[in-house]
Amino acid sequence: MIGDFEAIEEDLAGRVGRLDTAHGRLLTPAFFPVVNPFRRELGVTDISRVGFSNLITNSYFLMKRGVKQKVHEFLNFDGVVMTDSGAYQVLQYGGIEATNREVVEYELQISPDIAVFLDLPTGDTSDRHEAIRSVEETNRRAEEIRGLIANSTAIWAHPIQGGTFLDLVRTSALAADSKEEFKMLALGSPTPLMEGYDYRTLVRMVVAAKTSVSRGKPFHLFGGGVPHLIPLAVALGVDSFDSASYVLYARDGRYMTRERVYRVEDLRELPCSCPICSSHTAKELMESEERSRLLALHNLYKIREEVAETRVAVQEGRLFEYVQQKVMSHPALYSAFREFRNLVDYLERYDPRTKGEPRGLFLFNGDSLFRPEVVRHKRRMDEWKTEGEVTLVCYNLLSRPFVRSLGVDNTYVITPFFGIVPANASEAYPLSQFEEPGDLDPEVLEDMRNSLKEFLRRNRPIKVSVKCDPPLRELLHVDSVSAPEL
Ligand SMILES: [Zn+2]
Numbered sequence: 424m425i426g427d428f429e430a431i432e433e434d435l436a437g438r439v440g441r442l443d444t445a446h447g448r449l450l451t452p453a454f455f456p457v458v459n460p461f462r463r464e465l466g467v468t469d470i471s472r473v474g475f476s477n478l479i480t481n482s483y484f485l486m487k488r489g490v491k492q493k494v495h496e497f498l499n500f501d502g503v504v505m506t507d508s509g510a511y512q513v514l515q516y517g518g519i520e521a522t523n524r525e526v527v528e529y530e531l532q533i534s535p536d537i538a539v540f541l542d543l544p545t546g547d548t549s550d551r552h553e554a555i556r557s558v559e560e561t562n563r564r565a566e567e568i569r570g571l572i573a574n575s576t577a578i579w580a581h582p583i584q585g586g587t588f589l590d591l592v593r594t595s596a597l598a599a600d601s602k603e604e605f606k607m608l609a610l611g612s613p614t615p616l617m618e619g620y621d622y623r624t625l626v627r628m629v630v631a632a633k634t635s636v637s638r639g640k641p642f643h644l645f646g647g648g649v650p651h652l653i654p655l656a657v658a659l660g661v662d663s664f665d666s667a668s669y670v671l672y673a674r675d676g677r678y679m680t681r682e683r684v685y686r687v688e689d690l691r692e693l694p695c696s697c698p699i700c701s702s703h704t705a706k707e708l709m710e711s712e713e714r715s716r717l718l719a720l721h722n723l724y725k726i727r728e729e730v731a732e733t734r735v736a737v738q739e740g741r742l743f744e745y746v747q748q749k750v751m752s753h754p755a756l757y758s759a760f761r762e763f764r765n766l767v768d769y770l771e772r773y774d775p776r777t778k779g780e781p782r783g784l785f786l787f788n789g790d791s792l793f794r795p796e797v798v799r800h801k802r803r804m805d806e807w808k809t810e811g812e813v814t815l816v817c818y819n820l821l822s823r824p825f826v827r828s829l830g831v832d833n834t835y836v837i838t839p840f841f842g843i844v845p846a847n848a849s850e851a852y853p854l855s856q857f858e859e860p861g862d863l864d865p866e867v868l869e870d871m872r873n874s875l876k877e878f879l880r881r882n883r884p885i886k887v888s889v890k891c892d893p894p895l896r897e898l899l900h901v902d903s904v905s906a907p908e909l
Contacts, residue, residue, distance in 0.1 A: 592628055811883065
């Protein structure tokens with residue numbers, strides 16, 4: 424049924440899903456390229472050729488130009504069409520010459536698959552009263568059209584406002600989620616946050632909104648058109664994006680890679696093998712009369728690749744590692760990722776307990792201590808009770824799974840990241856199915872030490888023997904923690 428959304432695979436708070444629309448199933452996470460049919464630099468055919476079966480266009484522009492046809496017919500496009508409302512123009516130019524009701528009635532007439540009413544974006548205002556007004560007015564406008572859209576074949580998205588005021592984002596999200604006519608939710612993201620690389624605030628906004636809404640609805644992020652942001656946003660539960668950045672950047676001579684953005688004149692060669700880059704040298708691209716168009720196409724290829732690889736990471740259950748790898752492209756992105764340390768409960772709540780084919784975890788540094796699998800095990804160990812004689816063996820003396828080389832009751836393995844692992848539970852994924860660096864970071868060693876201390880403090884076994892090779896024995900301060908009991 425139209426509007427049905429099903430999560431096929433989940434990882435962290437992210438998912439790969441299927442959204443049923445009037446023009447077929449949309450695989451998420453999805454990126455909607457913004458298409459302006461009145462600018463000829465990049466057409467619908469180009470978008471399809473790059474591999475997109477979905478796009479977003481502005482219904483207000485179509486209305487102003489007097490387009491009367493159905494939007495698919497007008498665009499000559501058979502895929503999933505989302506229409507925005509002109510709200511972005513309100514944000515940029517302070518007003519448009521149409522009311523919410525007029526825009527919505529027009530959208531009903533042109534029949535997009537996904538539609539947005541004319542909300543009032545908060546933008547980047549630092550004025551709380553203005554932000555409150557945008558939340559209230561957006562809510563009022565949603566109420567205004569509930570009756571109108573009740574029998575529509577489009578999936579209506581309800582924008583969530585509040586900007587950087589997280590309490591207002593929550594209020595707005597709750598109100599949006601409570602109206603059953605709206606099967607999709609969409610967070611308004613202030614463009615300046617993205618342009619100013621304030622991804623950390625963006626992370627907080629997404630989480631504030633996501634924790635206030637039901638998980639069953641697809642969650643869209645307005646904007647978010649740079650490839651390097653996509654994996655992080657997906658990990659937090661964003662299902663779709665839209666942006667004109669690929670073309671705006673292109674007009675400005677900016678060349679996207681999956682990690683960063685270059686000025687095309689600074690490039691001596693093109694580090695990409697998309698059809699554009701494999702048929703042009705950097706110089707040809709720069710001097711081409713079609714420069715904007717070619718750059719826009721290339722940028723779009725990069726976005727498409729990033730979305731696809733993020734979906735693969737979810738399917739493989741490797742999203743944490745993938746995000747960890749991607750965020751190293753910019754300190755601001757890394758700083759947003761560090762916010763995951765404060766989001767342990769959020770990520771742990773949604774991260775699936777079992778993932779398809781279990782694959783060994785790659786654990787690196789202190790950041791890996793905040794993976795849901797690690798946190799979950801430690802919470803379980805907080806409840807663990809043992810008494811009598813206890814044997815503790817350091818992980819590096821054993822083959823894996825640990826139980827094969829031990830197999831005894833009351834034997835525990837001291838491991839990096841997971842801390843104390845009961846030997847007889849060590850076959851349970853992923854307690855011994857992980858790879859770690861040969862040299863452990865001080866933060867990881869410190870965590871191992873604390874797990875050991877905490878385990879002994881809580882259980883107070885009558886006798887403890889620790890098998891550890893000398894370097895680790897020293898690093899873990901084994902002698903001092905276990906001496907009283909030995
Ligand atoms: Zn390219």
